[in-house]
Amino acid sequence: DTGVSQDPRHKITKRGQNVTFRCDPISEHNRLYWYRQTLGQGPEFLTYFQNEAQLEKSRLLSDRFSAERPKGSFSTLEIQRTEQGDSAMYLCASSLASGRSYYEQYFGPGTRLTVT
Amino acid sequence: AQKVTQAQTEISVVEKEDVTLDCVYETRDTTYYLFWYKQPPSGELVFLIRRNSFDEQNEISGRYSWNFQKSTSSFNFTITASQVVDSAVYFCALSETGFQKLVFGTGTRLLVSP
Numbered sequence: 518d519t520g521v522s523q524d525p526r527h528k529i530t531k532r533g534q535n536v537t538f539r540c541d542p543i544s545e546h547n548r549l550y551w552y553r554q555t556l557g558q559g560p561e562f563l564t565y566f567q568n569e570a571q572l573e574k575s576r577l578l579s580d581r582f583s584a585e586r587p588k589g590s591f592s593t594l595e596i597q598r599t600e601q602g603d604s605a606m607y608l609c610a611s612s613l614a615s616g617r618s619y620y621e622q623y624f625g626p627g628t629r630l631t632v633t
Numbered sequence: 634a635q636k637v638t639q640a641q642t643e644i645s646v647v648e649k650e651d652v653t654l655d656c657v658y659e660t661r662d663t664t665y666y667l668f669w670y671k672q673p674p675s676g677e678l679v680f681l682i683r684r685n686s687f688d689e690q691n692e693i694s695g696r697y698s699w700n701f702q703k704s705t706s707s708f709n710f711t712i713t714a715s716q717v718v719d720s721a722v723y724f725c726a727l728s729e730t731g732f733q734k735l736v737f738g739t740g741t742r743l744l745v746s747p
Binding site: 557560573623 | 676
């Protein structure tokens with residue numbers, strides 16, 4: 518059973534450029550989450566999907582950020598016109614939700630973004 | 634509003650010592666879930682335990698044990714006979730009804746020296 522995978526693992530970009538990250542969840546998981554973690558802090562929630570529907574977005578997710586999960590499998594997170602404040606670790610997690618049963622989130626290795 | 638407080642920023646112990654990591658939470662929901670995750674130097678968050686608000690039984694798993702007390706809104710984590718491999722940042726997290734987003738504390742860095 519493979520875990521959550523993320524690509525790329527590291528990304529260095531210049532301010533103003535667009536970047537896109539990909540997350541592949543655990544295959545049977547229908548929920549997918551994005552979090553952002555800066556140095557010395559805990560992860561902060563950005564958004565989550567159940568299947569292909571985006572159900573919640575944090576106020577942290579400015580207009581420059583967009584996330585998709587087109588077929589309810591993998592997801593992409595795009596940041597347009599990157600700023601130095603976007604430098605962080607972007608974490609993806611997945612979980613299973615079935616009826617009224619919910620299960621814990623499993624995290625991927627993260628994508629570390631550095632904006633120069 | 635949900636909030637998780639981990640007041641201990643960093644703890645240093647010598648191998649074989651017992652150590653307790655504190656977690657205090659705030660929520661208005663009567664149904665909620667508490668979690669502990671480990672983040673080793675490699676960076677990947679590793680799930681350790683989930684606890685439901687309606688189940689206050691303490692849990693033990695090998696050298697790990699968790700003490701959940703609703704009366705003090707605490708969910709503390711004890712490692713018995715610590716080992717160097719336990720060195721990591723440990724996060725406590727909270728999720729409300731519907732098991733949606735996790736709200737994390739700021740983490741406690743545990744350093745276990747030989």
